[in-house]
Amino acid sequence: MKKLFAILALLAVSSASFAADAPAAGATSSLMSFLPLVVIVIIFYFLLIRPQSKRAKEHRKLLSELAKGDEVSTSGGVLGKVTKVDESVVTIEIASDVEIQVQKSAVSAVLPKGTIK
Numbered sequence: 001m002k003k004l005f006a007i008l009a010l011l012a013v014s015s016a017s018f019a020a021d022a023p024a025a026g027a028t029s030s031l032m033s034f035l036p037l038v039v040i041v042i043i044f045y046f047l048l049i050r051p052q053s054k055r056a057k058e059h060r061k062l063l064s065e066l067a068k069g070d071e072v073s074t075s076g077g078v079l080g081k082v083t084k085v086d087e088s089v090v091t092i093e094i095a096s097d098v099e100i101q102v103q104k105s106a107v108s109a110v111l112p113k114g115t116i117k
Helices: 002-021 027-064
Strands: 071-074 079-085 089-095 098-103 107-111
Touching: 027 107, 071 089
Parallel strands: none
Antiparallel strands: 071 079, 071 107, 079 089, 089 098
């Protein structure tokens, strides 16, 4: 990721230096100098922003469909079976007669039935 930022920064600086060396040709030249910036913004959108918003949307859907009896994994690595779902808290049974409460957002995945024995 750092390499991508370095490459994009290098492209922006090099295109700006070439634009500074060229003689002024009016409005067309000034619009062309913004073209690399527009391209970089489009690349950032498709490589960073769009995939992240897609993952966030899938996670919100996962949390809204959470139900009693689902086997889940939390972001901390705890596996368990959902026993109660509230507005912002989920109660998970991690062993027989051992229940913990976690924030709903801490649930990272719903596991296939029968994963936890």
